Amino acid sequence: MAQLVVTAVLVEGRSKSEVARTYNVSRRWVITLVQRFLAEGEAGLEPRSRRPHTNPARTPQAVEDEIVELRKDLDRDGHDAGAATIAAHLQRRHGPEQVPAVSTIWRILSHRGFVTPQPHKRPKSSFQRFCADAPNERWQLDITHYRLADQTSVEILDSIDDHSRLAASCTCRRVFTAGDVDTAFTATTSHYGDPASLLSDNGAVFTGTPRRGGRVALEVTCSARGIRFDHSRPYHPQTCGKVERFHQTLKKWLDRQPRPATVGQLQKLLDQFRDYYNTVRPHRALDRRTPADAYAARPAAVPTGTPLDTGHYRVRHDRVDRAGVITLRHNSRLHHIGIGxxxxxxxxxxxxxxxHVRIIHTDGSLVRELTLDPDRDYQPQTRP
Structure with a gap:
């Protein structure tokens, strides 16, 4: 339109007022376009930015540089480096009055090239969330894998408080047995107390229900203490989403550290991360409080179940093999019992x-009665 306006005035010789009425623009705008064309030619008719040359409300350059530096430090150390996390750290340094809005920090990071555009995601309002109302009301447990410097695979057992996201424990071993899980859980409860309930997947170290029944060591301990023990649906890790998300945060941090060569070195790193996660890192789900603050803000829940007999009772059907032996598993270890x-x-x-084990024939007669020796694989028959 700018070229049409200038042509109408300079070539056709029409008055500026008439051209303004014809193209429905102001007379002042027609005069401006003509002056720009006479001074700059065709380049003068190009659209120009209306942005002011100065903006008193703009975030100071020093604050922008501090935001960028904080982003680099958090990202280098493997911690969460989002706009909300940066805002929480700035509030600790300068107070809430001196900190830009989260949206402003996000725009600064985007302008500096730290934000990668992503496709539209599912809105958070569409998710159905659940969270315990009090500390120790529910703990989530799970095991993840990690490789040492020599590519040896080790296992990490993580325990998360569902309410406060407190990392109750981060323990590593070459391989966790059911007894190891029970030992780690008992050590954790000695510091934080017994939770009212536990939530885990259906791993063999957590439950024996999918494997011909029976109970593992942790289930026996929970029954003795009145702790409710729930398990997620098979192939549905979303049920234990909090501890699964903790695995991701932990491994992101571990990837930024020197790769440990031994289980002991890895455990020192886990202790270091757990201390930072619980007492320093602001958590988005907790209004940027730390898990330790959220855990201490409310009274902790206690087990409400009735403690049950810890005795382990079960019935096993078997066939005597050619060597005259049957097998029986106790405390995750297979034992061979001699029958004849x-x-x-x-x-x-x-x-x-x-x-205590009693072996009975199908006709009802007693074949053998013994007390199992858990330290021996083969249980020989008693000699007269």
């Missing part, structure tokens, strides 16, 4: 009460 070659191929019934 004369009963090879015969079906028997094993009645187990903790370490």
């Amino acid at each position: 070659r004369g009963l090879a191929g015969v079906r028997v019934l094993a009645l187990v009460s903790d370490l």
Whole structure:
């Protein structure tokens, strides 16, 4: 339109007022376009920015540089470096009055090239969330894997308080057995107390239900203390989403550290991260409070279940093999019980009460009765 206006005035010789009425613009704008064309030619008719040359409300350059430096430091150390986290750290340094809005920090990071554009995500309002109302009301447990410097795979057991996101424990071992999980849980409860309930997946160290019944060591401990023990649906890790998300945060931080060579070195790193995560890192789900602050803000819940007998009772159907032996698993260890070659191929019934075992023939007669020795694999027959 600018070229049409200038042409109408300079070429056709029409008055500026008439041209303004024809193109529905102001007479002042027609005069401006003509002056720009006479001074600069065709370049004078190009659209120009209306942005003011100065802006008193703009964030000071020193504050922008501090935001960028803080972003680099957090990202280098493997910590959360989002706009809201940076705002929380700035509030600790300067107070809330001197900190730009989160949206302003995000725009600064985007302008400096720290934000990668992503496709439109599912809105957060569409998620159905659940959270415990009090500390120790529910703990989430899970095991993840990590590789040492020599590529040896080790396991990390993480325990998260559902309400406060407090990392109750981060423990590593070459391989966790059911007894190791129970030992780590007992050590954690000695510091934080017994939780009212636990939530885990269906791993063999957490439950024996999907594997012909029975109970693992942690289930026995929970029954004895009145702790409710729940498990997620198979192949549905979203149920334990808080501890799964903690795995991601932990591994991101570990990837920025020198790769440990031993389990002991890894445990020192886990202790260092757990201290930072609980007492320094502002958590988005907690209104940027730390998990330690959220954990201490409310009274902790206690177990409400009735403590049950810790005895382990089960019935096992088996067939005596050609060597006259049947097998029985106790405390995640397989034991062989001698019956006698004369009963090879015969079906028997094993009645187990903790370490006391009775082997019964299908006709009801008692074949053998023994007290299982947990330190021995083969349980020989008693010699007269």
